Amino acid sequence: MKTSRPVAASLAVAGYIVMIVPILFVVATAFTGGSTLRFPPEGFSLRWFEAALAYDPFIDALLSSLQLALLATVLALVIGVPVTLAIHRGRLPGKGLVEGLFLSPLIVPELVVGLALYQQLMIGLRLDNFPVLLIGHTVLMLPYAVRVTGASLALADPGLEEAARGLGASPVRAFFTVTLPLLRPGIFSAGLLSFVTSFNNVPLSLLLQSRDFRTLPVTMLDYVQQSYDPMVAATSTIILAGTVVIAVIAERTVGFARIFGGINR
């Protein structure tokens, strides 16, 4: 960045400071030897990492979050990819309306959806919180599955499938041998995006927690409110490390900016 545009450059620096510096401070306090969130940290130690890894509520919540994110992602793809096919390849009445309907969970505030599912399904129908969480997260991921794989499908030539059908392949065989491989990058992007979104979600999961099944972000929020020690900083640093791994995988496969920014570079 040359300084030929001093105003733009200083605003840009300010923007990066606001985005990145708080994250660096989390990492710095995670390695403190002291017992408070004081800055500068007192000494260097790994004691808070040991504490976090030995703290059962966090480990249980981590496993719950991973399980939920994985199941919701798979479910959203299994349900969402056929919807994409129906929209782009089928003779669907009111195509635009159907597509809009599947994108609608993106517009309604997640906290409102969470309240609706809590009140109507958990209290009204007395369902356990795990199936309700799974329904909620799957609904929230459907727009990604439909829109991201839809973008791949729009680029794929329907003539290829017709050629396969003309050569005698059944519709199912044509899908698995021709269409699905064409969709692979879209499915991968949608899956990664869904997994991360589900794993990090707070507003939807907030009201849908129970003693037996709680997600990690919600458990961390509760912990911060009760005690003010660096264990959450250590847990955050572990999550940061995991997120960096996912970002690197995304970059090496489909391209980071393309998946998460919708930017073709």
Next chain:
Amino acid sequence: MVSRRTGLLALPGLALLLAGFLIPSIAMLFAPPGVSPLDIIGRLGRMLTDPYDLAIIGRTVGLGLIVTAVCIVLGFPIAYLLARSTSRWAGVLLALAIFPLLLSNVVRTFGWLVLLGSNGAIGQLLTGLGLVDRAPQLLYTELAIILGLTQLFLPLAIISCYSAVAQVDPGLDDAARGLGASRTRTFWGIVVPLSAPGMVVAATLVFAGSVTAYTTPYLLGGSSQRMLSTQLYSYSSVTIDWAAASATAIIMTVLVFAVSGLSAVVGRRGATS
């Protein structure tokens, strides 16, 4: 694959959408258990006249507008510099701007607790430099919420602005400069008007995100700086006042729908003019 039956593939998805989203949402908004729609309308009316509730709505909308403005003012220059840069560092900086989107909001917001807390870095710095005798109260203020929400939504603003600026032909910049326009005049006369639709999208996303965010007002605003989202949570799980919860949910949803609709109208007008 083009057949009448292909349309049936949308059915499982539609069923999930109806049972797991549309029906529960409509039932919650207009007919919660033991509450008549009239109760909700009454509660909505009182909220829109009561000074305490109005202050919360005002804070939510006000902070949303401030955060939107800050995100555009900081995000557009970043998008502009990155889109126009030929440096190989531009790709790294773009990735650095998008990366926070993948990171948990709890982790990102927690950083401000470390920075703004009573023993936090900023307070220590101010007292250490002798600028103030005692660290000022930074946490649980509107400033803390603005900082937290700006950090959260700046990446979204950058991405939307970046796509818009990248579509503006750099040849136009060169032409304007060649005709004698200053760099500043080229920026305001060419780049900004042509990437305005991207800014509208960015502003909509940031505003809708800010007025519905929960983690940031909860951690950085506490109980002294209530917003619609924290209020909605306490009506649903602390006081269990379904009528108030539905009324708050309606206000929040209408806010988001209104701003999305407005941006669609502005975007269409921009496209036809």
